[in-house]
Amino acid sequence: MRRDELQQRAAARADELPGAELTHPFGEEWDVYKVRDKVFMLQTALSGDPIVVLKSSPADSEALRSDHDDITPGYHMNKRHWITLHPDGGLDAGLVDELVI
Numbered sequence: 001m002r003r004d005e006l007q008q009r010a011a012a013r014a015d016e017l018p019g020a021e022l023t024h025p026f027g028e029e030w031d032v033y034k035v036r037d038k039v040f041m042l043q044t045a046l047s048g049d050p051i052v053v054l055k056s057s058p059a060d061s062e063a064l065r066s067d068h069d070d071i072t073p074g075y076h077m078n079k080r081h082w083i084t085l086h087p088d089g090g091l092d093a094g095l096v097d098e099l100v101i
Contacts, residue, residue: 003050003087007043010052013100052085054099
C-alpha cells in the first residue's frame with residue numbers, strides 16, 4: 001500500500017467502527033483512535049513516512065511480524081501488544097481493513 005493510502009485506508013476503516021472517535025491528546029501530529037476511552041490505533045509520521053500503530057494480540061503480533069516485512073513492533077508502544085504498519089510495501093487494503101478492529 002502506497003504511503004498516501006495507508007493512513008487514509010486505516011482511518012476510513014476506523015471511522016466505520018461503532019463508537020470510534022478520533023482524538024489528539026499528544027498534539028496534532030498524532031491521530032489517536034479510541035473506543036470507550038481505550039486506544040486501538042495511532043497514526044503519525046516517522047522520519048517523514050506515515051505509519052499506523054495498531055493494538056494486536058501477542059500471538060497475532062508475532063505471526064504478522066514474521067509474515068510481513070512492512071509490519072514491525074509497535075512504535076513507542078508495548079512491543080508484544082502493538083504493531084506498526086509501514087507504507088510502500090506488500091500490505092494490501094484487505095489486510096489493513098482486517099487489522100483495524
